[in-house]
Amino acid sequence: MNVELSSGLKAKRSNSLKSLYKMELVRISTAGSVDDGKSTLIGRLLFDNNALTKEQEELVAKKTAEKGWDDLDLSVITDGLVAEREQGITIDVANMYFSTDTHKFIITDSPGHVEYTRNMVTGASMAETSIILIDARKGLLEQSYRHFYISHLLRLKRVIFAVNKMDLVEYDQDRFLEIAVEIQRMVEGLNAAVPYTVVPVSSLKGDNVVKPSENMTWYQGKTLNGLLHETHPDISESQPLRFDVQHVTHSQENGFVDYRGYSGRVISGTVSVGDTLRVLPSKKESVVTEIRRYTETKDKAISGDSVSISLADEIDISRGAILVHPDETPEPQQTVKATLVWMDEKDANVGSKWLMKAASREFPVKLQTILQSVDPTKKNATDNKNVIALNDITEVEIRLSQPGYFDAYETNKKNGIFILIDPQTNNTVAVGFVKGE
Amino acid sequence: MKNQHLYDLENESIYILREVASQFKKPVLLFSGGKDSIVMAHLARKAFYPSRIPFPFMHVDTGHNFPETIEFRDAFMKELGADLIVRYVQDSIDQNKVQEETGKYASRNSLQTVTLLDAIEEHGFDACLGGARRDEEKSRAKERIFSVRDDFGQWDYKRQRPEPFQLLNGRIQFGENVRAFPISNWTEEDIWSYILQEGLELPSVYFAHNRKLIKRDGQYLAHSEFVNIVDSDEIEERTVRFRTVGDMTCTAAFLSDAATVEDVLKENVASKHSERGARIDDKRSESALEDRKKGGYF
Structure with a gap:
């Protein structure tokens, strides 16, 4: 039994295991609509990185044979719960793990439906990079705007747009460029500062996921896997303590x-x-x-x-x-302005009271003002509602019963966030991003 | 050189353990004597050093454990100086609370749930720390770090609380309790690498040894009085190791010469069997673990 850290350990390490000791831990979030092939993309990423277990490989082979497909059904690896297998959709946030020689990846996969915005925010909250899937036949959908807005709200270090199902548009460069232009317009429309990259892929066939595509020689950029390996953990050493x-x-x-x-x-x-x-x-x-x-x-x-x-x-x-x-020293706020993502079935109004949890602090707060609701798709004019409902993104002013000591999320992510807890049900009802003055 | 990703995982686990100690009145650490609970105990020691670990440990003993595991458990607890509570599935059987399974595949694995829930109620535990990892199985992949269970220990994935930025909400109603999983984000490979790095000791069944075995359905089980042997079973002696230390009735052995932690790591990297593949009880159906979890199993 070693209570003291063993000093002889370094000598025990051999060269063959060296790779285990220098990996970077990187968190990635994926989001996509029901049938744009997200599960297949993750399956492909794991399969081509040789990261599936024998059991998973056997499951893929079995399901592929049952369906009588020519290509592997790689989607079966990630669809975790019975309800999801029955409905063929991904309901909740699921975590997957795989490692390569240099990186250990945690992929947090969240569903794409509008009604699951809360899961998307949760899933992406710890991530450095998000992958937004786009069906090459359909282009940007309302959900693509929502995903991108959330990546922007979370100030992720990078967004990768994977334009998928390129095999179904004959690997056409013009179609890809059309979508790239649409994406550029969306980014400019939001005035978003998030760096992004667009990559054409086919997760079913394996083009540009891990292996460079032979069908799209017109694309000179990195594969999705190559882009993911450019990601590094987010350590904010230079910020205030x-x-x-x-x-x-x-x-x-x-x-x-x-x-x-x-x-x-x-x-x-x-x-x-x-x-x-x-x-x-x-x-x-x-x-x-x-x-x-x-x-x-x-x-x-x-x-x-x-x-x-x-x-x-x-x-x-x-x-x-x-x-x-x-x-x-941060300012002792009595009120904070914040962007709230509402996560509860029960609505909120001006005057609603909750417990705020920020790091280890927990104290009562009250919704003072609803400033404006945000429509991430920019399709509807923003209106000033009196009610905040599930999956709403709303700018608000909250009165605190104790000084806040927050930084703006934009300048110091980890000291600019909080959750709200309903004191009656104990549910986590919202996540908030503190805005600067 | 520091192993950066293990260091990051350790940071996260220590954070979670400290949240549990602070947010709950009466937490308990569920300790099986397996490698995951040994890593968790080591992390708990780090989280609160130099003070003692501020919660007791509990083992739900099915009576079908490997003797090596029990021996290790007792030595480990003595060294650690933590309190160990042991509750026996045999007692639940004697009290007619559960029925022993019969037949070739009889196992006490699913009976543990009743003994566990009774012990939680008896001691009034409001949080149980478990060593479950999300990479173990598909339904585990969706488990939160804090998982609220009702009076009956049931898991309802629709009621799961969102955990943005790992802000953990442990507030519960009377009668509810929380299962907390500090090593959620560790993989099997991380666990073994960490055991190597920290020089942790493990029960001997994790390493290659000669053993009398029962060959059944192409898998090897440890020969023991707990397995109902049938005519089609073959008895063999082989050099094997175990990847988990569950019950002797439902934990498959692997032919292996890996005698050290480093050998095991190399072998795991080379082979690609997931460790739950060695849990025969999960193979009963595709959703076996999820069904058991809804009923309060860990």
Whole structure:
């Protein structure tokens, strides 16, 4: 039983397993309509990356034979629940995992229907890149606008438009260019700053998914797989420090005398031993004496790290406190402007009350003003509604019972988000993106 | 060189474990003695060090475990200094709460659910930490990190709470409880790589050893008094290992010479069998696991 981190481990590693030690963890979200072949695309990506298990390969072979198809039915790998298999659609968010020599990918697949906007936002929330599928025969649909708007709202680092079913339009370059122009108009119409790429594929036949297409020699760009490998994890080291205290660790054990550590996650930025930190909301200040992760002490911790921080002075700090650098203290908002994505069956009105959860803080809030509803498809004029309903995207003003200390989502994603919880049902009813002033 | 993706996964799991400890009054960690629960216990140790892990462990013992697993479990708990609660499926059988299955494929695997739910009620646990991973099976792929169960332990995927940005909402009504899955995003390969990196010990059945086996339907089962042997079964002795440590009645052995963690990793990369392939009870039907989960199974 090794309680201490074993020092002999490095010697045990052999070259043949080296690849396991340098992979980057990258999260991708996919979204698409019912029949634009999303399940087949993911299946193809896994199959051509040699990432299917033997059982999955056998299932594909069995289902393909049952259907009597010439091409492999790769869609059966991802359609997880019985209800989905019965209806032939993807209802919920599903996660899939595969790795190549350099990357470990987590694909979060969410359904494309308008009524599942909430799942799409959830699915894409952790992603660096989203893949939006477009049926080459149909071009952009209302849902394509919605998917792109959500990628833009989430400020993803990149959007890849996969124009699928190119085999059904004779691999025609002109058709592809028509769609590329449509996409460009959509991006310009939203004034969106999200970098994007368009790639022509056929997931059924395997063109440009992992293997470059022989049927579309006119396309000189990278395959979908090549584009995914250009993705890197989102680590926001250069932003202001926001440390969320989840748990206070006290200990007299393991040789420690009166150990006290503030355990939590670096939401953004960097913290180093010797830094003076300000505690919010008390505004008291003290110096970092130790940054600990298990038996190891560190000089610094960066965005994403789960650590325990000890301070020179005894200050009353409990769950929900935020540690920051004094010269980068966020404003203590009494109200916030935010874009809400509504996720509950029950509607909301001005005056509705909820619990807001932001990092480890939880406090009551009230909907003060509905500013305007957003139509991501830009088809309907925005109207000022009094009611917020399931899957609505709405700009609102919310009054807080405690100071907010949010950053604008646009400048610091991880300190610019919250969820709303209905205190009666305990359901998570909305996700909010804080807007700058 | 730091293994970046394992470090990221560890960050995420520690975050989840700390949320569970803070959001619930009486959490428990479900510990089977298998590799996933050993990794989870190690992560819990890291999350709260230098203090003790702030919740007890519980094992639902079917009575059909590998003796090696039980031996390991007890040694592990002693080393860790955590409290272990053991509840026995045999007790539920004796109390006539469940009926022992009969016949060639008789297994106590699905009977565990009743014992588990009774133990949750008895102790008033409001959160159960489980080592389930989303890569194990298709219906697991849709499980949230916090999964709310009603009084009867039932899982309703339509009632799942959205978890944008991993903001975890653990608020529950009286009588409800939450199943929490800190290693949701780990794959089997991640688990083995992590065991190698951290130098964790495992029960010996995970590594190649000589064993008396029952060959049935082209698969090998460990020879034990718990399996009802029929005429068509062949008894053989082979060098094998197990990829999971479920019940002896329903866990298939693999012919293997992999004697170390590193050997196992190499062999897993080379072969491509998913580990649930070795769980015979999942093969009963295409939706076997989903059906059991709706009924409160882990």
